[in-house]
Amino acid sequence: MWVRERDVVDYLTVSVVTLLAWLHFPYSTYVYTQLHYWAWWIQRWVDQSPDQAVGLTVVVFAIGGGALLAGIVYSASA
Numbered sequence: 001m002w003v004r005e006r007d008v009v010d011y012l013t014v015s016v017v018t019l020l021a022w023l024h025f026p027y028s029t030y031v032y033t034q035l036h037y038w039a040w041w042i043q044r045w046v047d048q049s050p051d052q053a054v055g056l057t058v059v060v061f062a063i064g065g066g067a068l069l070a071g072i073v074y075s076a077s078a
Helices: 005-023 028-048 050-077
Strands: none
Touching: 028 050
16 A cells, blocks of 8 residues: 555644643653653763664664565565
């Protein structure tokens, strides 16, 4: 199944609005604290070892791109 660019923008917009609405529920303090902690941890890790951060980012995007390409090829061949 091919996805149009406009659909992707729509899905991302709905996802962002849903996330923002979810963060405004009564337990948002816990969620905010967790997000703040993870952001702090990632920032500290990147500051301490930027080479590892870049390497991991490249590997994650390569695996994600490979999975996306494999899905496109599989859908096209079906």
